[in-house]
Amino acid sequence: MPVPIPRQRAIPAVESGQAQGAFSPGGPSGEATGGPAGAVPAPQAATTPVDSTTNLTLLVIEDDPAGSLSVPEMLDAAGKPIRIRTARNLTEAERLLTDDVHCILLDLALPAPGRAATQSDDELTTLKHVLRLAPRHAVLALTASGDAERGAQAVRVGAQDYLFRDELDGRLLSRAIRYAVERKRSDRAERRLTESRLRAQENARLERGLLPTPLLEGSSLRFAARYRPGRSRALLGGDFYDTVRTPDGTVHAMIGDVCGHGPDEAALGVELRIAWRALTFAGLCGDELLSTLQQVLEHERENDEIFATLCTVDIAPDGRRAGLCLAGHPSPLISRPGRPAELLPYENGGPALGLLPGARWPRRQVELGGEWSLMLYTDGLIEGHIGEGKERLGQDGMVDLVRRRLAEGLAGEELLRATVNEVRDLNGGELTDDVAVLLLDRTP
Numbered sequence: 001m002p003v004p005i006p007r008q009r010a011i012p013a014v015e016s017g018q019a020q021g022a023f024s025p026g027g028p029s030g031e032a033t034g035g036p037a038g039a040v041p042a043p044q045a046a047t048t049p050v051d052s053t054t055n056l057t058l059l060v061i062e063d064d065p066a067g068s069l070s071v072p073e074m075l076d077a078a079g080k081p082i083r084i085r086t087a088r089n090l091t092e093a094e095r096l097l098t099d100d101v102h103c104i105l106l107d108l109a110l111p112a113p114g115r116a117a118t119q120s121d122d123e124l125t126t127l128k129h130v131l132r133l134a135p136r137h138a139v140l141a142l143t144a145s146g147d148a149e150r151g152a153q154a155v156r157v158g159a160q161d162y163l164f165r166d167e168l169d170g171r172l173l174s175r176a177i178r179y180a181v182e183r184k185r186s187d188r189a190e191r192r193l194t195e196s197r198l199r200a201q202e203n204a205r206l207e208r209g210l211l212p213t214p215l216l217e218g219s220s221l222r223f224a225a226r227y228r229p230g231r232s233r234a235l236l237g238g239d240f241y242d243t244v245r246t247p248d249g250t251v252h253a254m255i256g257d258v259c260g261h262g263p264d265e266a267a268l269g270v271e272l273r274i275a276w277r278a279l280t281f282a283g284l285c286g287d288e289l290l291s292t293l294q295q296v297l298e299h300e301r302e303n304d305e306i307f308a309t310l311c312t313v314d315i316a317p318d319g320r321r322a323g324l325c326l327a328g329h330p331s332p333l334i335s336r337p338g339r340p341a342e343l344l345p346y347e348n349g350g351p352a353l354g355l356l357p358g359a360r361w362p363r364r365q366v367e368l369g370g371e372w373s374l375m376l377y378t379d380g381l382i383e384g385h386i387g388e389g390k391e392r393l394g395q396d397g398m399v400d401l402v403r404r405r406l407a408e409g410l411a412g413e414e415l416l417r418a419t420v421n422e423v424r425d426l427n428g429g430e431l432t433d434d435v436a437v438l439l440l441d442r443t444p
Contacts, residue, residue, distance in 0.1 A: 057083040057100050058177055061093045061130065062107035062142070071105075074174035082174060090126070094133060103138040103177045106130050107165070108154060124150075124157050131158045138184035140176055160184055211236065212273060214243040219251050221319065222441040226416040230261040230380065230434045237434030238265030239378045240273040244280055249317030252280045253440060255376040256310040256329070261434045264302060271300050272308060272353075285314055286325055286363035287350075294353045307354035311376055319442045320370060323363045328352030330382065330395060333375040333402060334368070341403050343395060373411065373441045375402070380433035384423050393423060412439065 060071060074082040085101070087093035089110070097104075110126050127141060141154035141162040151162030160180035163173065214223050229237030238258035245251050254276050258265040275296045279289050290310065297308055309329040315322045324332070326349030335341035350361035368374070382398045385391065393401075398419075405418050416437050424431055 055080050055083055056102050056177060056181065057085065058103050058105055059085045059087065059093065059096055059101045060105045060107075061087045061090070061110060062105075063088055063110050071168065071173065074170045074177070082177060090129060090133070093130070097134055097137070101134075101137060102181050103140060104130060104134060105140045105142055105163075105173075105177075106159075107142045108150060109144075124153060127154055127157055127159060136184075136188070138177075138180035140180050212240075212242045216243060216245050216251065218249070219245045220442070221251055221315070222412060222443070224412045224416055224439040224441075226413075226420050226435070226437045228380075228420060228431065228435040229266070230432050236266045236270070237261045238269050239380065239434040239436035240269035241376070241436050241438045242273050242277055243438065243440070244277055246281060246283075251315040251319075251440070252285075253313045253315070253374075253376060253438060254310065255378060255436055255438050256308055257378045257380075257434070257436075258308045259306060265306075268297070268300055268306070268308070272296060272310075276312075286312075286323065287361045290325060290327055290350070290353065290361040291359075294359070297354045301354065304354075307352045309352045309379070313374065313376065315368070315440070320368055322366050322368055322374075324366050325361050325363050326350065327361055328355070330377065330379060333377070333399060335373045335375075335402070335406055336369050337371055341399060341406060343399065368442070370444055371442060373439060376438040376440075378434065378436045380431055380435035381420070381423055381437060383433060384427035384431050386426050388428065393426060398423070412441065415439065 058071075058074075071084060085096050087096050093104075106127060108124070108127060127139070130139060139159045141151055141159040142165050143151045143154070143162055145164040145166040147164075148162075151164075154162050160183045161176055163176060211227070214225075216223055223243055225241060227237075227239070227241075229239075238261045239256070240258070241253075241255040243251065243253045254273075256269065256272060256276075258269045258272070272293060275293060276289070279292055284292060289312065293310070297306070307328075310325075310327040311329040311332060312325045313322050313332065324344060324346060326346055328349070328351050331343045331346045331349075333341055334344055344366055346364055348362050348364070351359050377398075382393050382395050384393050386393055386397070401422055402415070402419060405415055405422075410418055416439055420435060420437060423435075
């Protein structure tokens with residue numbers, strides 16, 4: 001293991017506006033002449049972006065005691081001199097690999113770390129070591145003239161290109177350097193794009209798994225839902241809903257909205273939904289259920305300003321009555337034969353979860369009747385704009401819209417799809433907030 005080098009100002013061993021002719025060994029340390037050893041080690045630093053104001057810097061790693069290797073004068077695409085640094089071994093190269101190096105020219109004849117140069121089982125050990133040392137840098141392999149097979153192997157291993165040692169000239173080398181730098185940058189951009197796509201696919205699979213599956217086995221009620229997250233290319237937002245049937249025949253439905261619509265809010269919404277389902281199966285209802293959910297929210301939220309609105313409905317086994325609790329949430333819409341659709345009356349709802357410690361949420365009994373359709377929704381459905389002005393749809397506008405769609409004979413999934421699409425059209429484009437709508441129908 002090399003002795004640690006004290007941190008110094010990053011001055012290369014050999015660096016100039018143009019090449020200095022043949023490389024020659026330096027002082028007793030074996031460093032190349034022209035500067036002190038001990039540049040700041042930064043093997044994992046990202047390379048400096050290349051633009052019209054940046055001088056390209058080439059790090060040459062070679063071991064040529066005879067000094068026969070010479071690098072001609074080179075200019076970049078803007079006509080600026082390409083700067084040169086040299087290293088006689090990989091330990092020295094690691095010290096000189098600062099963040100302003102753009103390309104590495106590696107002599108494949110350089111001995112691998114801790115062993116003499118051989119033509120044995122793996123002639124590219126040194127190259128592999130350099131690629132691990134500098135994964136963000138472009139690498140050019142230097143091989144003996146005519147040894148195209150070894151150069152091709154170097155490219156397959158990870159080098160951007162290869163050159164013959166005895167055929168270097170300024171124009172060829174400068175073009176190869178620019179090509180290698182751009183190809184490396186293109187490869188990294190493509191890799192980031194691929195990783196982003198894979199991450200998006202994985203997130204999509206995760207979000208699909210977190211969406212609820214209603215548990216209504218044994219119930220005569222029909223269920224439909226529509227969900228549209230506000231985040232671009234997301235499947236899950238801060239809105240959440242669920243529906244379950246408990247062993248006594250009661251159908252419980254819930255819809256809620258965590259303030260905001262980012263990934264953190266989506267995660268909190270999933271936690272609240274799962275907690276609601278577990279607490280409902282445990283027998284909690286009304287104020288006791290909402291008080292416990294508030295405790296969950298207070299423990300799981302990032303800060304005290306996060307809150308959530310909630311609407312819960314528990315429908316009796318005969319389907320004619322329901323208990324309703326509102327925590328800062330809009331009241332559901334009910335439609336019945338021979339009567340216009342209307343909002344369920346509820347004036348004594350409690351505050352949103354997370355706003356007031358020790359709050360209470362009274363449960364109100366409502367009569368549903370023998371045949372009905374009950375729609376629960378989040379405020380994303382009513383806060384969209386109408387045209388280009390600042391006027392919003394609001395609850396009254398939403399009620400009128402649903403009445404028109406019901407008069408057209410729409411129901412279930414078709415009703416929800418047409419309602420959400422019309423709200424989006426009135427807004428003049430996609431809604432910025434999450435939208436969740438849940439529909440339960442009872443037909444004798």
